[in-house]
Amino acid sequence: xxFLELIEGGYGQQFIKGIQFTLVLASASWMLAMVVAIxxxxxxxxxxxxxxxxxxxxxxxxxNVPMLxxxxxxxxGISNLLPLAWQDLALDHGGEVIFAAIAIGLCxxxxxxxxxxxxxxxxxxxxxxxxxxxxxxxxxxxxxxxLPQAFRAALPALVNNTVVLFKNTSMAMAxxxxxxxxVTKEIENATFLTFPxxxxxxxxxxxxxxxxxxxxxxxxxxxxxxGG
Amino acid sequence: xxxxxxxxYQLLLLxxxxxxxxxxxxxxxxxxxxxxxxxxxxxxxxxxGRLSKFPPVYYLATTIVYVVRxxxxxxxxxxxxxxxxxLIGNTVNPFVTLLCSLVIYExxxxxxxxxxxxxxxxxxxxxxxxxxxxxxxxxxxYIVLPQAIYNMLPSIVSQFASLIKETSLGYxxxxxxLTSAANRLNSELLTKPFEVFAILxxxxxxxxxxxxxxxxxxxxRIAKRRQGQSITPSRVHRDQIxxxx
Numbered sequence: 001x002x003f004l005e006l007i008e009g010g011y012g013q014q015f016i017k018g019i020q021f022t023l024v025l026a027s028a029s030w031m032l033a034m035v036v037a038i039x040x041x042x043x044x045x046x047x048x049x050x051x052x053x054x055x056x057x058x059x060x061x062x063x064n065v066p067m068l069x070x071x072x073x074x075x076x077g078i079s080n081l082l083p084l085a086w087q088d089l090a091l092d093h094g095g096e097v098i099f100a101a102i103a104i105g106l107c108x109x110x111x112x113x114x115x116x117x118x119x120x121x122x123x124x125x126x127x128x129x130x131x132x133x134x135x136x137x138x139x140x141x142x143x144x145x146x147l148p149q150a151f152r153a154a155l156p157a158l159v160n161n162t163v164v165l166f167k168n169t170s171m172a173m174a175x176x177x178x179x180x181x182x183v184t185k186e187i188e189n190a191t192f193l194t195f196p197x198x199x200x201x202x203x204x205x206x207x208x209x210x211x212x213x214x215x216x217x218x219x220x221x222x223x224x225x226x227g228g
Numbered sequence: 229x230x231x232x233x234x235x236x237y238q239l240l241l242l243x244x245x246x247x248x249x250x251x252x253x254x255x256x257x258x259x260x261x262x263x264x265x266x267x268x269x270x271x272x273x274x275x276x277g278r279l280s281k282f283p284p285v286y287y288l289a290t291t292i293v294y295v296v297r298x299x300x301x302x303x304x305x306x307x308x309x310x311x312x313x314x315l316i317g318n319t320v321n322p323f324v325t326l327l328c329s330l331v332i333y334e335x336x337x338x339x340x341x342x343x344x345x346x347x348x349x350x351x352x353x354x355x356x357x358x359x360x361x362x363x364x365x366x367x368x369x370y371i372v373l374p375q376a377i378y379n380m381l382p383s384i385v386s387q388f389a390s391l392i393k394e395t396s397l398g399y400x401x402x403x404x405x406l407t408s409a410a411n412r413l414n415s416e417l418l419t420k421p422f423e424v425f426a427i428l429x430x431x432x433x434x435x436x437x438x439x440x441x442x443x444x445x446x447x448x449r450i451a452k453r454r455q456g457q458s459i460t461p462s463r464v465h466r467d468q469i470x471x472x473x
Contacts, residue, residue, distance in 0.1 A: 060433075060437060060440075061429075061433060063436075063440075064389070064393075064432065064433045064436035064437045064440060065393070065429045065432045065433050065436070066393035066394070066396035066407070066432055067393075068396045068397060068399060068407060069396055069407060069425065069428055069429050069432055070429070072407070072411070072425055072428075073422075073425040073426065073428070073429055076414065076421040076422075076425055077421045077422035077423075077424075077425040077426060078422065080421050080422050081422055163297070163298070167298070167299070167300040167301075168300065170300035170301075170302040170303065171300075171302065171397075173302070173400075174399065174400055181300065181302055181303065181306075184303075184306075185306070194310045195310075198303065198306055198307060198310065201303060202299055202303050202307070205298060205299055205300055205303060206294075206295060206298035206299060207298075208298075209297065209298035209299075210294070210298060
């Protein structure tokens with residue numbers, strides 16, 4: 001079997017390295033995206049006119065430019081504006097992973113912001129009024145009352161965009177991050193075992209996406225049970 | 229930045245067109261329009277399959293949609309690169325490879341949009357049509373689909389914006405669309421990467437925000453038209469449809 005040939009050739013190890021990179025990249029950019037999205041969604045609801053306009057522009061910019069272009073802009077463009085010492089530092093320490101994580105994270109954060117925003121809109125206005133009447137400030141009512149409920153409403157959309165983020169980590173191959181897609185291409189070039197190589201990678205991506213969807217459904221069910 | 233646009237706008241807009249093959253923004257638009265036109269009929273078939281009561285058709289369509297939704301577009305492009313020549317028995321140029329993978333990818337995502345539109349339509353429409361003597365197929369073609377697609381027009385237009393963005397992956401298999409053109413320009417100029425890629429991002433931003441704006445206008449207009457009618461379809465929330473980014 002061709003699959004066995006892949007493993008016997010020691011390519012299994014390479015695959016696992018690629019998978020590790022993909023997972024690290026995906027979780028790093030997911031966390032960045034989530035933190036930025038929560039802050040932006042809260043600012044959009046609480047901030048002044050100019051802050052709100054900034055968030056709108058931020059979301060529009062990131063949603064209307066392809067992720068690949070974000071990755072290229074960060075890696076080739078913005079890195080070039082940094083001080084030279086930083087550039088050397090990034091070059092020595094695998095800067096492409098950091099730039100890829102920033103680009104993918106910031107781009108996804110725009111989608112997450114929209115999801116959380118529509119979640120916030122789904123929470124009844126009486127909730128804010130009640131919490132304000134009970135003495136919560138505008139920030140703490142957002143943090144303790146509105147956001148937890150907003151997440152429940154936003155969950156399906158957030159899960160879908162997490163799946164998309166996971167798949168989009170493959171774009172990092174364009175700047176030479178050794179994640180799964182890049183490794184797959186390398187192994188294919190070395191062995192010409194095209195079918196089993198691509199099949200392994202594709203199965204991993206599909207499996208990973210399905211896992212994220214299942215976890216999402218599990219969380220949704222638990223939240224429903226508690227919330228009622 | 230301005231002088232780069234002034235000196236090289238032709239490469240970014242048309243590629244080497246009058247002398248050589250079409251490229252740049254024009255090729256990006258050609259790719260995305262062709263992609264939408266071909267994937268749209270396929271997506272209707274997939275949506276009907278997803279709603280079918282005949283198990284093999286249902287499972288086949290569902291599997292296709294889930295597999296495509298779980299695979300990165302880049303992997304699909306590699307698969308097309310490898311499988312298309314085997315299927316056709318001839319070498320295939322990168323343009324066709326990219327178009328083919330875009331069609332498969334978009335058909336899966338669009339089918340979810342079409343399906344949501346069909347499901348949101350009040351069942352009375354189909355029942356009335358059946359009562360008036362329409363067959364199942366005729367009900368679908370003349371009554372359900374036109375209304376479902378009309379209601380989903382905004383989502384279809386915003387999928388078109390996604391499609392424009394997805395064509396940027398042509399860069400990886402060197403289709404000479406906008407991103408590749410910018411990359412070529414970058415390696416010609418060498419010293420101005422930030423300016424070149426900022427121009428690239430701004431170009432995409434302008435094109436895609438125009439398309440998104442059209443989607444918003446359509447959405448408002450359709451909502452207004454539907455307001456006066458006694459039968460309004462249950463509103464489909466945008467975030468209930470799984471759109472590709």
